[in-house]
Amino acid sequence: MAESLVSAKSFSFAVRIIHLCRHLKKQDVERELLSQLIRSGTSIAANLSEAV
Numbered sequence: 001m002a003e004s005l006v007s008a009k010s011f012s013f014a015v016r017i018i019h020l021c022r023h024l025k026k027q028d029v030e031r032e033l034l035s036q037l038i039r040s041g042t043s044i045a046a047n048l049s050e051a052v
Helices: 002-026 031-051
Strands: none
Touching: 002 031
């Protein structure tokens, strides 16, 4: 049960990060910064699945 809760929260966080980066892209934020934010924000779910 707890594992699915963590998975759902990490997926929700990744989706929110992607939406944030899309918004920031319109604001002309540096591309490398956005790239790093997407990589770090979406890697949580990947690391979680590796740990399981």
